[in-house]
Amino acid sequence: MMQIEKQHIIDWIERCAKTYQENQVYLDGLDSDIGDGDHGFNMSRGFSAAAKDLETLHKQSISTILKNTGLSLRMYLGGASGIFYSTFFFCASQSAGSRTHLSLAQLFDALKHGAEGIVTRGKAQKGDKTMCDVWLPALEVAKSQAETALSTDELLDQILKVAQEAAISTVDMQAKKGRAQQHGKESIGYQDPGATSTLLMIEALITTLKNKLD
Numbered sequence: 001m002m003q004i005e006k007q008h009i010i011d012w013i014e015r016c017a018k019t020y021q022e023n024q025v026y027l028d029g030l031d032s033d034i035g036d037g038d039h040g041f042n043m044s045r046g047f048s049a050a051a052k053d054l055e056t057l058h059k060q061s062i063s064t065i066l067k068n069t070g071l072s073l074r075m076y077l078g079g080a081s082g083i084f085y086s087t088f089f090f091c092a093s094q095s096a097g098s099r100t101h102l103s104l105a106q107l108f109d110a111l112k113h114g115a116e117g118i119v120t121r122g123k124a125q126k127g128d129k130t131m132c133d134v135w136l137p138a139l140e141v142a143k144s145q146a147e148t149a150l151s152t153d154e155l156l157d158q159i160l161k162v163a164q165e166a167a168i169s170t171v172d173m174q175a176k177k178g179r180a181q182q183h184g185k186e187s188i189g190y191q192d193p194g195a196t197s198t199l200l201m202i203e204a205l206i207t208t209l210k211n212k213l214d
């Protein structure tokens with residue numbers, strides 16, 4: 001089984017900054033349908049700040065890198081998702097603790113703590129059309145499949161597939177949380193922007209884990 005070094009975490013955050021820059025217009029478009037149209041801009045600004053911070057953080061521990069990512073997101077991401085994504089990284093940081101490296105199971109455990117932090121903070125339930133509708137099933141499959149005979153590659157493919165399907169499944173949901181709930185039944189038929197940015201974050205992670213690091 002692979003071992004997660006802090007370079008993986010750094011690579012992941014940098015990939016997030018890149019993917020949110022590339023998908024800024026796409027995410028703003030989704031947020032225009034059922035929100036205020038700023039989600040792509042917010043994600044791009046938040047993760048660019050987090051990635052820039054890494055220049056001074058590369059000597060720090062995994063936990064410190066995760067915590068500082070949370071701090072950057074809290075300062076620069078903004079909006080509802082700024083609070084939730086910063087909470088995610090703070091809780092993941094706590095779970096990583098003083099470890100200098102993580103097993104894949106420990107990494108997914110840390111991310112699960114992160115997702116649970118979002119639920120504690122925002123009280124979203126399954127089917128409320130939020131980012132939790134992607135985080136929870138993706139990390140559930142990561143946990144339940146981690147101890148089976150799947151190869152690492154098969155496991156990562158599974159997680160990605162579940163996350164993709166979960167993001168699409170938000171199309172049919174009615175928003176019960178955040179700004180989008182004002183649209184009532186009219187929110188049905190649109191993919192949730194936060195669920196989509198979470199999918200992009202998971203895609204970036206899977207790419208990081210599948211690539212050999214320099």
Ligand SMILES: Nc1ncnc2c1ncn2[C@@H]1O[C@H](COP(=O)(O)OP(=O)(O)OP(=O)(O)O)[C@@H](O)[C@H]1O
Pocket residue numbers: 031035036038039042078079080081082084118121122123124129130131132177178179180192193194195
């Ligand atoms: N209670 C919640 N729990 C988890 N995720 C939530 C919750 N409320 C909203 N979200 C997520 O936040 C996303 C919207 O993020 P965005 O940054 O655009 O916030 P916003 O509604 O514009 O914030 P604000 O109104 O504070 O400016 C939604 O698509 C949804 O996935």
Ligand SMILES: [Mg+2]
Pocket residue numbers: 031035036037038039079179
């Ligand atoms: Mg918005």
